[in-house]
Amino acid sequence: MILETIERENDIKKVAPEDWNLLAQEIREFLIRKISVTGGHLGSNLGSVELTMALHLSLTFPKDKIVWDVGHQSYTHKILTGRKAGFENLRKYGGMSGFPKRKESDCDCFDTGHSSTSISAGLGLVKARDLRGEDSTIVSVIGDGSLTGGMAYEALNNAAQMKGNFIIVLNDNNMSISENVGGVSKYLNNIRTADKYLDIKEGIYNSLMDTRIGVPIVKSIQRAKSSVKQLVIPGMFFEDMGITYLGPVDGHNINAMLKVFKEAKRCKTAVIVHVITQKGKGFAPAEKHPARFHGAEPFDVNTGLPLKQKTKSNYTDVFSTVMCKLGERYDNVVAITAAMPDGTGLKRFRNMYPERFFDVGIAEEHAVTFAAGLAAGGMKPVVAVYSSFLQRAYDQILHDVCIQNLPVVFAIDRAGLVGSDGETHQGIFDLSYLSSIPNMHIMAPKNKWELSDMLKFAVAFNGPIALRYPRGEAYDGLREYRDIIHLGKAEWIYREKDIALVAVGSMVKTALTVRESLLKKGHSCSIINARFVKPIDTEILDDAVRTHRYIVTLEENVASGGFGEKVRDYLDGIQANVRLLNINIPDEYVEHGNVDILRREVGIDAETIERRISELLG
Ligand SMILES: Cc1ncc(C[n+]2csc(CCOP(=O)(O)OP(=O)(O)O)c2C)c(N)n1
Numbered sequence: 113m114i115l116e117t118i119e120r121e122n123d124i125k126k127v128a129p130e131d132w133n134l135l136a137q138e139i140r141e142f143l144i145r146k147i148s149v150t151g152g153h154l155g156s157n158l159g160s161v162e163l164t165m166a167l168h169l170s171l172t173f174p175k176d177k178i179v180w181d182v183g184h185q186s187y188t189h190k191i192l193t194g195r196k197a198g199f200e201n202l203r204k205y206g207g208m209s210g211f212p213k214r215k216e217s218d219c220d221c222f223d224t225g226h227s228s229t230s231i232s233a234g235l236g237l238v239k240a241r242d243l244r245g246e247d248s249t250i251v252s253v254i255g256d257g258s259l260t261g262g263m264a265y266e267a268l269n270n271a272a273q274m275k276g277n278f279i280i281v282l283n284d285n286n287m288s289i290s291e292n293v294g295g296v297s298k299y300l301n302n303i304r305t306a307d308k309y310l311d312i313k314e315g316i317y318n319s320l321m322d323t324r325i326g327v328p329i330v331k332s333i334q335r336a337k338s339s340v341k342q343l344v345i346p347g348m349f350f351e352d353m354g355i356t357y358l359g360p361v362d363g364h365n366i367n368a369m370l371k372v373f374k375e376a377k378r379c380k381t382a383v384i385v386h387v388i389t390q391k392g393k394g395f396a397p398a399e400k401h402p403a404r405f406h407g408a409e410p411f412d413v414n415t416g417l418p419l420k421q422k423t424k425s426n427y428t429d430v431f432s433t434v435m436c437k438l439g440e441r442y443d444n445v446v447a448i449t450a451a452m453p454d455g456t457g458l459k460r461f462r463n464m465y466p467e468r469f470f471d472v473g474i475a476e477e478h479a480v481t482f483a484a485g486l487a488a489g490g491m492k493p494v495v496a497v498y499s500s501f502l503q504r505a506y507d508q509i510l511h512d513v514c515i516q517n518l519p520v521v522f523a524i525d526r527a528g529l530v531g532s533d534g535e536t537h538q539g540i541f542d543l544s545y546l547s548s549i550p551n552m553h554i555m556a557p558k559n560k561w562e563l564s565d566m567l568k569f570a571v572a573f574n575g576p577i578a579l580r581y582p583r584g585e586a587y588d589g590l591r592e593y594r595d596i597i598h599l600g601k602a603e604w605i606y607r608e609k610d611i612a613l614v615a616v617g618s619m620v621k622t623a624l625t626v627r628e629s630l631l632k633k634g635h636s637c638s639i640i641n642a643r644f645v646k647p648i649d650t651e652i653l654d655d656a657v658r659t660h661r662y663i664v665t666l667e668e669n670v671a672s673g674g675f676g677e678k679v680r681d682y683l684d685g686i687q688a689n690v691r692l693l694n695i696n697i698p699d700e701y702v703e704h705g706n707v708d709i710l711r712r713e714v715g716i717d718a719e720t721i722e723r724r725i726s727e728l729l730g
Contacts, residue, residue: 113138114127114131114134114135114138115135115138115139115142115191115196118135118191118192118196119194120193120194121168121173121174121192121193121194121219122168122172122173123192124165124168124169124192125168125169129367132165132169132366133366135165136161136162136165136366137394139161139165139188139191140158140161140393140394140395142191142196142199143157143158143161143187143188143191144158144394144395144413145413146199146200146202147187147202147408148408148410148411148412148413149410150199150200150201150202150203150204150410151203151407151408151409151410151532152187152202152203152210152407152408152532153184153185153187153210153406153407153408154392154395154398154405154406154408155287155391155392155398155402155405155406155408156184156185156255156285156391156406157184157185157186157187157188158391158392158393158394158395158398159185159283159285159363159389159390159391159392159393160185160188160253160283160363160389161188161393161394162363162364162365162366162369162389163253163281163283163363163369163387163389164185164188164189164192165188165192165366166366166369166370166373167251167253167281167373168189168192169366169370170249170370170373170374170377171249171251173193173219174217174218174219174221175248176248176249176250176251177221177222177234177237177248177249177250177251178221178251178252178253179221179222179224179229179230179233179234179237179250179251179252179253180212180224180230180253181224181227181228181229181230181231181252181253181254181255181258182211182224182225182226182227182255182258183210183211183212183223183224183225184210184211184407185253185255185283186211186212186220187199187210189212189219189220190208190217193217193219193220194217195208195216195217198216203532203533203534203704203705204532204704204705204706205703205704205705205706205709205710205713206705207704207705209534209703209704210532210533210534210704211223211224211225211533211534211536212224221237222234222237223536224536225533225534225535225536225537226500226501226504226536227257227258227261227474228254228258228259228260228261228262228263228264228474229263230252230253230254230258230264231252231254231263231264231267231268231271231280232263232266232267232270233252234250234251234252234267234278234280235252235267235270235271235274235278235382237250238250238274238276238277238278239274239276241276242275242276249277249279249377250277250278250279251279251280251281252278252279252280252281253281253283254280254281254282254283255282255283255284255285255288256282256283256284256285256286256287256288256292256296256297256300257287257288257289257292257451257473257474258288258474259282259296259300260288260292260293260294260296260297260451260473260474260475261473261474261475262475262477262478268280268350268353268355268382269353271355271382272353272354272355272382273354274381274382275380275381276380276381277376277377277378277379277380277381277383278381278382278383279373279376279377279379279383279385280355280382280383280384280385281384281385281387282300282359282384282385282386282387283363283387283389284300284304284360284363284386284387284388284389285388285389285390285391285402286300286301286304286391287391287402287403288451288473288474289403289406289407289451289452289454289455290403290451290452290453290454290471292473293451293471293472293473294472294473296473297473299349300386303346303347303360303386304360304388306346346359346360346386347359347384347386350384354381355381355382355383355384356376356379356381356382356383356384357383357384357386358372358375358376358383358384358385358386359372359384359385359386359387359388360386360387360388361385361386361387361388362387362388363387363388363389363390364389364390364393369385369387372385373385391406392405395416396416397411397415397416398416401416403454407533424585424586424588425560425585425586426583426584426585426586427525427557427560427563427581427582427583427584427586428455428456428457428525429457429586430560430563430564430586431456431457431496431523431525431563431567431581432457432458432459432460432461433460433564434563434564434567434568435447435457435458435460435461435494435496435523435567436460436461436464438494438567438568438571439461439464439465439468440464442492442571444490444491444492445468445491445492445494445571446468446469446470446486446491446492446493446494447461447462447465447468447469447470447493447494447496448470448472448479448482448483448486448493448494448495448496449469449470449471449472449479449495449496449497450471450472450473450474450475450476450478450479450497450501451471451472451473451474451475452496452497452498453469453471455498455525456496456497456498456523456525457496457525458496470482476497476501476502476504476505477504477505477507477508479495479497479505480495480502480505480508480509480512480513480520481508481512483495483513483520484508484512484513484516484518484520487513487518487519487520488516488518492519492521492571493520493521494521494522494523494570494571495520495521495522495523496523496525497522497523497524497525498524498525498526498537498539499524499525499526499527499528499539499540499541499542499580500526500530500536500537500538500539500541502522502524502542503541503542503545506545509522509546509549509552509576510549513576514549514550514551514552514576515551517551517575517576518575518576519573519574519575519576519577520576520577521567521570521571521573521577521578521579522546522576522577522578522579523567523570523578523579524539524542524578524579524580524581525581525583526539526582526583527539527542527556527580527581527582527617527668528540528580528582528583528617528618528668528669529582529668529697529702529707529710529711529714530583530707531583531704531705531706531707531710532704532705532706533704534702534703534704534705535701535702535703535704538701538702539580539582539583540668540669540670540697540702541669541670542578542580542669543556543580543616543645543667543669543673543674543675544669544670544672544673544674545673546578546646547645547646547673547674547678548673549576551575551576552576552577552578552646553573553575553576553577553578553599553600553644553646553647554577554578554579554580554644554645554646555569555570555577555578555579555580555597555643555644555645556579556580556581556616556617556618556642556643556645557579557581557617557643558587558590558593558605558615558617558618558620558621558641558643559586559587559588559589559590559591559620559621560586560587560588561591561594562594562597562643563579563581563586565594565596565597566579566597566643567579569597573599580617581617581618582617582618582668583707584707587618587620587621589621589624590605590620590624593605593641597643599644599647600644600647600648600649601643601644601649601651601652602614602640602641602642602643602644602648602649602652603640603641603643604638604639604640604641604652605620605623605624605638605639605640605641606627606637606638606639607638608636608637608638609636609638609659609660610635610636610637610660610661610662611630611635611636611637611638611660611661611662611664611725611729612637612638612639612640612656612660612662612663612664613626613627613637613638613639613640613664613666614640614642614653614656614663614664614665614666614679615639615640615641615642615665615666615667616642616645616665616666616667616668616669616675617642617667617668618668619666619667619668619695619716620639620641622666622716622717622718622721623639623666624639625718626666626718626721626722626725627639629718629722630722630725633726635729638656638660640652640656642675645667645674645675645678646678648675648678648679648682650682653679653682653683653688654686657683657686657688657689657690660690661690661691662690662691662692662693662725662728662729663679663683663688663690663691663692663693664692664693664694664695664721664725664728665679665692665693665694665695665696666695666696666716666721667695667696668696668697668716669696669697670696670697670698670699671694671696671697671698671699672699674694674696675696676692676694676695676696677694679692679694680692680694691728693724693725693728695715695716695721695724696716697714697716698714698715702714
């Protein structure tokens with residue numbers, strides 16, 4: 113096994129060139145075997161094995177640096193920098209992260225997770241290198257999907273005017289998670305097909321040049337070709353900006369890439385190397401279903417089928433079904449996703465109402481302002497987005513939606529702890545960042561029926577409104593509690609005295625377990641389902657403080673700016689004679705791992721809550 117000889121960074125340089133392809137194959141087998149057990153980003157990693165090897169053959173670590181955009185494709189880089197053993201516990205609590213982490217290795221120079229940041233970060237490293245008079249090569253690797261994100265263009269615009277070598281590798285597999293979309297994708301596609309077209313011409317020339325009468329024909333074709341070239345010359349867009357373009361080059365041909373990287377290292381400015389790869393390469397199920405194997409759950413290596421069959425529906429499924437119904441009921445309902453039609457559940461809506469569905473690419477900021485425009489034009493946009501990705505559209509929500517009080521619905525999936533993707537992906541800030549914005553309204557459903565009711569309420573509502581729901585299985589308890597949704601109104605689930613648990617969304621289920629234990633210990637305990645985080649239901653709080661001595665808020669959000677803080681402010685304001693305990697996530701980033709373990713770790717699991725309440729009771 114050649115892979116066994118790779119124990120640390122730069123070891124790859126000792127591998128004989130004739131063994132490179134064998135090593136690539138061994139890395140692929142290793143990735144498939146390991147990810148089939150732990151789950152992880154398979155497709156992008158299988159597609160970038162040779163690219164990563166070529167980069168490692170061209171660079172010296174840790175002196176030289178690679179910034180991986182999103183970072184989900186960095187597994188081969190981890191293998192080549194002494195982290196093979198880490199794959200046993202990939203994305204597990206306390207184990208190796210699925211993304212680059214500076215604290216994991218000095219060969220990881222910049223943490224990523226969200227898309228389209230690599231060119232900006234790389235450019236910063238380039239400038240720091242030059243200002244400090246250092247000599248290293250800085251490479252940013254960005255996918256064609258990530259190149260749909262606006263920040264990438266801000267960085268390119270800036271890079272074009274900077275001096276100093278900066279290599280930007282465009283890893284073009286013609287896919288985002290799903291099919292890549294938009295004008296840039298089309299442009300890259302043109303480069304790919306134009307190249308093939310010229311290659312065919314090249315073949316014709318060669319055969320013509322073998323004949324006497326062929327020579328003048330070739331000359332005239334070459335003249336024509338040069339005018340065609342004006343139209344299709346690869347990378348003209350980048351070249352016109354002032355960034356050198358090299359490629360396209362086959363991203364599975366190490367020798368070809370080595371030549372281009374050598375050339376790229378000689379440039380005195382920013383240079384784009386356009387590399388063509390295939391997502392999922394070498395594993396038939398992943399080549400056939402690239403979207404399914406983008407982020408894979410543990411699977412059977414022989415069939416590619418997931419090991420665990422889904423039994424219950426999740427919140428995304430519920431959202432998906434209700435959206436289709438709403439599309440039928442209201443012809444002004446439109447749906448927007450930022451490159452996640454599968455993940456957000458909008459694929460069915462897209463199939464039913466293609467003209468009212470918009471995949472805008474990995475462009476959350478644009479998605480929100482685009483929705484604002486749609487709303488100003490009389491439509492009812494629903495922006496379906498993951499909690500952590502919406503973070504980057506804070507100003508668009510404030511400036512474009514909320515100041516004008518436009519009726520945009522935010523369907524915020526993966527709100528709360530998401531698990532194995534870790535700190536960049538935890539959806540634990542949305543209650544804070546949304547509730548600081550005037551005119552915004554925020555809801556969180558306790559179970560799947562309430563998600564359905566809230567979505568219908570939101571679509572009928574005339575103003576900015578968000579509903580946030582967690583990843584995974586939808587809670588199907590408390591079906592009988594299905595009061596009509598009224599703006600800013602909470603609901604009593606149990607109405608007793610002494611201790612009142614006021615829970616937000618996913619925490620209602622946890623509150624039921626906490627209540628059971630408290631009852632067993634002889635306490636009396638009420639549960640309020642908050643339903644709204646903004647505005648909070650002050651009437652129900654007035655009611656609760658009259659009959660309870662202890663109020664406990666529960667939320668899967670950080671403490672600062674969250675629900676508990678709002679309740680505290682209100683109770684302080686009315687000088688309520690109660691003890692208040694806020695259960696929430698402390699002011700820190702939460703790493704990757706199983707969600708149940710993480711909940712315990714941050715103290716929002718039933719056992720910890722019950723213990724803290726017991727301490728409060730003395
Ligand atoms: C801001 C943001 N939005 C959405 C995502 C989710 N996401 C992760 S990878 C990905 C697709 C990236 O496509 P590309 O850059 O072409 O890389 P590939 O997966 O094809 O290798 C998306 C949409 C993200 N990481 N960050």
